[in-house]
Amino acid sequence: KAGVTQTPRYLIKTRGQQVTLSCSPISGHRSVSWYQQTPGQGLQFLFEYFSETQRNKGNFPGRFSGRQFSNSRSEMNVSTLELGDSALYLCASSSSRDYLYEQYFGPGTRLTVT
Amino acid sequence: AQSVTQLGSHVSVSEGALVLLRCNYSSSVPPYLFWYVQYPNQGLQLLLKYTSAATLVKGINGFEAEFKKSETSFHLTKPSAHMSDAAEYFCAVSGLINNDMRFGAGTRLTVKP
Numbered sequence: 001k002a003g004v005t006q007t008p009r010y011l012i013k014t015r016g017q018q019v020t021l022s023c024s025p026i027s028g029h030r031s032v033s034w035y036q037q038t039p040g041q042g043l044q045f046l047f048e049y050f051s052e053t054q055r056n057k058g059n060f061p062g063r064f065s066g067r068q069f070s071n072s073r074s075e076m077n078v079s080t081l082e083l084g085d086s087a088l089y090l091c092a093s094s095s096s097r098d099y100l101y102e103q104y105f106g107p108g109t110r111l112t113v114t
Numbered sequence: 115a116q117s118v119t120q121l122g123s124h125v126s127v128s129e130g131a132l133v134l135l136r137c138n139y140s141s142s143v144p145p146y147l148f149w150y151v152q153y154p155n156q157g158l159q160l161l162l163k164y165t166s167a168a169t170l171v172k173g174i175n176g177f178e179a180e181f182k183k184s185e186t187s188f189h190l191t192k193p194s195a196h197m198s199d200a201a202e203y204f205c206a207v208s209g210l211i212n213n214d215m216r217f218g219a220g221t222r223l224t225v226k227p
Binding site for chain 1: 150155156157158159160163204206214215216217218219220
C-alpha cells in the first residue's frame, strides 16, 4: 500500500505570492490533517478534513486555507506569502475521524519564502 | 484545551544506555497521548499511543511509555539505546472532543558510540 504522498517536496516562492500544496492520503483514508513545522514554533496544527468537510481548524490566519476532494486528496493554499511562512508542511492521513486510529505522515513539503 | 511539555530539547546517551525522554501533559479531559519519531528529511512515525487501556504502553523498536495520571506524565523509555535511535521525538496529546493534535516542542536524541 502506498504511503502518504506530498507534492512538491520543495518549493521556493517570493513574498506576496500564493502557493498550493498537495497531499494524497493512503488509499481508503478519509481524514487528512495539515501541520506546519518550524524551528521556532515546532509542530502546529493547521486544519483537518474528513469527507470533504473541514472538521477542525488551528490558530492560523485566514491566508491559510484548504480543501478536500471526493477522492480524499487534499490541498492547502497560502495566499500573500510572508517570510515567516517558510516551513515544512506535513500532511497526515487516517482511516477514521477518531485519533484512536493512527495518523500516517507524509514526508512533507519544504516551503522557502524569499 | 490540552497541551504537552517535553523536558529537555536535547538528550545524549551512550549506545546501550537507558533512554528516557520526558513528557508532561495538561488536559481537562481524559487524553489520548502519543509519541512520534522523526528522522531527518522525513515525516513523523508513530512509536506508541495511550488510549486509556493499559497504562504501560509498548511500541515499536523496543520503546515503551507509562501513563501516570497522578504525575500527568507520559515518559518514553528504551532499556538500551541503539545508534539508529538518533532522531527527534515528539510527544502529542489529543482530546476526546476536539481532535486537533497538539505536539510538544520535541527532543533531539543523540546516541554516542
